[in-house]
Amino acid sequence: MxxxxxxxxxxxxxxxxxxxxxxxRSFGDVDYYRDRLAGCAGxxxxxxxxxxxLLVPLLTAGLDLHGFDASPEMxxxxxxxCRDRGFDPPxxxxxxxSFAFDTRFAAILVAVGSIQLVTDPAVLRGVxxxxxxHLRPGGRLLVDxxxxxxxxxxxxxxxxxxxxxxxxxxxxxxxxxxxxDVVVSxxxxxxRRGGVPVATEEEPFALxxxxxxxxAAVLDEVGFTRTVVSGGYRFGEKPRPDDAVVSLEAVxxx
Numbered sequence: 504m505x506x507x508x509x510x511x512x513x514x515x516x517x518x519x520x521x522x523x524x525x526x527x528r529s530f531g532d533v534d535y536y537r538d539r540l541a542g543c544a545g546x547x548x549x550x551x552x553x554x555x556x557l558l559v560p561l562l563t564a565g566l567d568l569h570g571f572d573a574s575p576e577m578x579x580x581x582x583x584x585c586r587d588r589g590f591d592p593p594x595x596x597x598x599x600x601s602f603a604f605d606t607r608f609a610a611i612l613v614a615v616g617s618i619q620l621v622t623d624p625a626v627l628r629g630v631x632x633x634x635x636x637h638l639r640p641g642g643r644l645l646v647d648x649x650x651x652x653x654x655x656x657x658x659x660x661x662x663x664x665x666x667x668x669x670x671x672x673x674x675x676x677x678x679x680x681x682x683x684d685v686v687v688s689x690x691x692x693x694x695r696r697g698g699v700p701v702a703t704e705e706e707p708f709a710l711x712x713x714x715x716x717x718x719a720a721v722l723d724e725v726g727f728t729r730t731v732v733s734g735g736y737r738f739g740e741k742p743r744p745d746d747a748v749v750s751l752e753a754v755x756x757x
Contacts, residue, residue: 510620512574515692515704517554519670520577522663526559526584530748532614533560535736536645539752540566545609545639550599551617555581562590569606571597599630607639615748616649622685622711624721631725638755644727648749651712653681668696677707685711715742715749727753 512520527533536557540547543566552558552570554577562568562585569592572578578596585592597603599621611634621627634644663670670692677687687709694702719730730753734742742749 509622509707509709510573511706512553512577513692513704513706514576515670515694515702516690516706517574517576517580518665518694519663519672519692521554521580522665522670524554524556526555528556529560530615531736532557532647532748535738535750536612536614537561537564539645539738540564540610540612543567543609545642546606547610547612548604548606548608548637549612549614550602550634551613551620552581552594553577553617555584557612557614558592559584559588559590562592563588569593569604569608571595571602573598600626600633602633602637604637606637608637608642609639610643610645611638613644613646615647616710618646619648619651619710619713622709624711627711628721628725631722631727635726635755640755640757642755644722644751644753644755646718646751646753648713648715648718648751649747651686651710653686665694668694668701670694671700674708683712685709715751719751719753722751722753726756728756729754 546567546569549558549568549570552572558568558570558581575596578594582594621630658673658675661672673691675689677689687707690706690708692704693700715732719732722730730751731739733750734740735746735748736750
């Protein structure tokens, strides 16, 4: 069983995410996945679809997208973003470790490090097996890994102006070991008007570090084949030390 209070993405966290990473904002992944999924013969599942940042552009490209997320608040933002653009994809409130669909997908996508929110390797193996079971024979799993920096030794604050004041995010380190496999911080979100907090949320946030080769070995262990590791959204190119993302693409055997 996982702790559902970690990586919760409550109301203020979802609002901050939507302001900082609005629908359509790309880190190179929008074009990359539009190209990798072009001509995909069947439905595509985005796990941890969040506010629809990536899902909506892929819908616009004509893909048959389904999505799930563990945060009701993020899912509400995604539904609204889809509705505002005339889309009504199947979206559901589900978690990595327990999601279930009758549909078998041609591809499953887990973008920008979302898989690293699963911090227990044993739980991760179960999630990957669940992905495998939900793919059609020959279907593809596409996963992004992001570098997890050593924990900050001091708190940091970020701010965003909004129509109704400001949003603040204070990040306080919890993990102090720079070699730790899982880096944990405590996030404090505030909505302020005139400098005065009118709403506050606190959430623990955790990400697991993964070496691409080690992650590829886990994919092989659970039954995936033909894994391709790519750096910086350059398919098939070896990752470079300064790449902000490493992508893995693996296949369910026929």
